[in-house]
Amino acid sequence: MSLSEVLARLRALEREWGREEGSARLVAVTKGQTLQSIEAQVLAHGDFPLGEGRAQELRDKAAEFAQAGRRVEWHYIGPLQRNKVKYLRPVTLVHAIEAGWQAEAIAAAAEGWGHAPDVLLQVHNGEAQKHGIPVADLGGVLSDVRATGLNVRGLMVMAPEFGAEVPAPQAEDRILQLFSDTARRAHDLGLPELSMGMSGDYPLAVRAGATLIRVGRSLFS
Ligand SMILES: *Cc1c(COP(=O)(O)O)cnc(C)c1O
Numbered sequence: 001m002s003l004s005e006v007l008a009r010l011r012a013l014e015r016e017w018g019r020e021e022g023s024a025r026l027v028a029v030t031k032g033q034t035l036q037s038i039e040a041q042v043l044a045h046g047d048f049p050l051g052e053g054r055a056q057e058l059r060d061k062a063a064e065f066a067q068a069g070r071r072v073e074w075h076y077i078g079p080l081q082r083n084k085v086k087y088l089r090p091v092t093l094v095h096a097i098e099a100g101w102q103a104e105a106i107a108a109a110a111e112g113w114g115h116a117p118d119v120l121l122q123v124h125n126g127e128a129q130k131h132g133i134p135v136a137d138l139g140g141v142l143s144d145v146r147a148t149g150l151n152v153r154g155l156m157v158m159a160p161e162f163g164a165e166v167p168a169p170q171a172e173d174r175i176l177q178l179f180s181d182t183a184r185r186a187h188d189l190g191l192p193e194l195s196m197g198m199s200g201d202y203p204l205a206v207r208a209g210a211t212l213i214r215v216g217r218s219l220f221s
Contacts, residue, residue, distance in 0.1 A: 001218040003028070003045045006202075010213065013206040024206045027051040027075055027195070029216030035064055041219055043070070051095070051214050053078030055087035062090035076117075077156075077195075077214055079131055080106075089113050095156045095195050095214070096122040098133055100144030107148040119145065120156040120195050123182055127160035135185070142189065154193025154211070155186045159201050175201050179208035 003026075010024050028042040029051040038061075042048055050072055052058035058076060065072045076088055077095040085105045088094065097103055097119045110116035121141060124132030133141050145152055159178060162171040179196050186194050197205025199218040206213065 001221060003042055003048075003219045006215055006218050007045075009203070010206060013203055017207050019206070019209075024210055025049075025212050027077070027212050027214045028219055029053070029077065029198075029214050030061070031057060031216065033220060035061065035068075037220060039070075043072070047071075047073065049073040049075050049093070051075045051077040051216075055081075055084035058091070059087035059089075066090075075212075085109050088117065091117045093117055093153070094119045095212075096120070096131065097145060097152075098122050098131060098141075100141060100148070103145040103148040103150050107150055110150075116150055118151045118153045120154045120193060121145065121152060122156045122158075123185065125157055125160050125178055129158070129160060132157070138185065138189070152191065154191040154195065155182055155189075156195035156212075157182045159196075159198070159204075172204065176204045176208060179205050179210065183209040 028048045031053045074090045075093045076091045122132045159175040195212040196210040197213040
């Protein structure tokens with residue numbers, strides 16, 4: 001697949017599920033990709049936000065693109081460690097806030113930067129997953145994060161990886177349920193953005209109302 005094929009699918013899925021054209025935005029996940037391939041496979045097609053999951057890699061790529069005079073919108077989609085926050089200066093949206101202290105660390109660094117990224121809260125997916133805020137704690141973490149002054153734009157979730165023991169149709173049902181539940185929670189909290197869906201499951205995410213689709217592999221294979 002290529003970016004234009006993924007985009008065509010996104011537009012078709014929006015039509016299929018009665019969504020406004022362009023309401024499911026592509027975030028091109030570029031971890032592990034070279035500048036040359038990002039330029040050719042992604043930026044040659046338009047100004048898509050680039051999603052990186054490792055803070056140092058993001059810092060290095062951002063510096064190289066800046067040096068080349070290329071303006072890029074950076075999203076940080078990975079888990080956040082305290083000592084890595086300093087690398088996130090170029091970022092406009094952090095997708096996976098899991099705790100108030102992370103927001104505090106970003107807000108503190110942002111004072112020095114003179115600008116602050118917006119953030120999304122990562123919701124735990126209810127399966128065996130290390131990351132994410134348990135649903136029961138979502139309201140509390142939302143208040144904590146807002147208290148830092150950061151702008152909380154929405155929720156993010158990652159579908160579990162079901163092993164071979166779960167048949168594909170069942171796995172799909174459970175992922176769609178997770179995405180729909182997350183969409184309802186975002187709606188109930190008055191949060192407009194929903195970061196859901198990767199190469200393997202973005203059709204379900206568009207169906208459930210995702211506004212930011214984080215696709216990597218499909219753009220580069
Ligand atoms: C790698 C990654 C993606 C993209 O996954 P693909 O399967 O390559 O499309 C999306 N979200 C997060 C958090 C990732 O780490």
